[in-house]
Amino acid sequence: MQFSLFLKDLDLYGLFALIAIASSLFIAYIIMFVLSFVLMNRFKAKIKKQSEKVNIIIYQKFEVLTALSEILDTYIKPESRLKHLTKNEIRNYISLSPSSFSEAYLISNQLASSAQKIYVDNEFNGKKASIDLLFESLYDLDNKYYESIQTYNSYVIGYNYWRNLLFTRWIKNLFKIKKIEPIN
Numbered sequence: 001m002q003f004s005l006f007l008k009d010l011d012l013y014g015l016f017a018l019i020a021i022a023s024s025l026f027i028a029y030i031i032m033f034v035l036s037f038v039l040m041n042r043f044k045a046k047i048k049k050q051s052e053k054v055n056i057i058i059y060q061k062f063e064v065l066t067a068l069s070e071i072l073d074t075y076i077k078p079e080s081r082l083k084h085l086t087k088n089e090i091r092n093y094i095s096l097s098p099s100s101f102s103e104a105y106l107i108s109n110q111l112a113s114s115a116q117k118i119y120v121d122n123e124f125n126g127k128k129a130s131i132d133l134l135f136e137s138l139y140d141l142d143n144k145y146y147e148s149i150q151t152y153n154s155y156v157i158g159y160n161y162w163r164n165l166l167f168t169r170w171i172k173n174l175f176k177i178k179k180i181e182p183i184n
Helices: 002-071 087-093 098-121 128-163 169-174
Strands: none
Touching: 002 087, 002 098, 002 128, 098 128
C-alpha cells in the first residue's frame, strides 16, 4: 500500500516537474520574443536617425557643389550639368530614401570630378583659396558620408539579426515586418 502511494506521489512530482519545465520554456520564449521586438525598434530608430544624417551630408555636398559652380561659372561648358546646378535643383536632394543615397552620391561625385577638372585646367588667381576651401569641404563630406553609411549598415545588420531570430521569425513574418537592405 505504501509503495502505491509512493508511485502516486512520484507521478504527481513528475507532472509538477513537467509543468515547471514547460512554463519556464514558455516564459523564456516570451522574454526572447519581447526582447527581439524591443531591440528591433531600437535599431530601427537608429537607422532612421542615421538615414537623416546621410541625407544632410548629401545635401551639404550639393550646396558646396553649387557654390563651386558659381565660382567656376565662366569656365563651365553650357551643356555641363554643373552649369545647371542651382539652389532649386538641389532641393531634390533634401529628403532622399536610403535606396537613393548611392545614386545621389554618384551624381555628386561626377559633378565634383567635373569641377576638379575645370579647376586643374584653368587659372584662378584671386579665387584659388576659396576654391581650395570648397574642395576641402567636399573631401570632408566624403569622409563623413562613408562613416555614416558604415554606421547605417551596421544598424541594419543589427535590425535584421533580431528580425530573423530563429524562434520569433515566424511571428514577424506574420506581422509582415520586412527586412531592411543595407546601402552599397
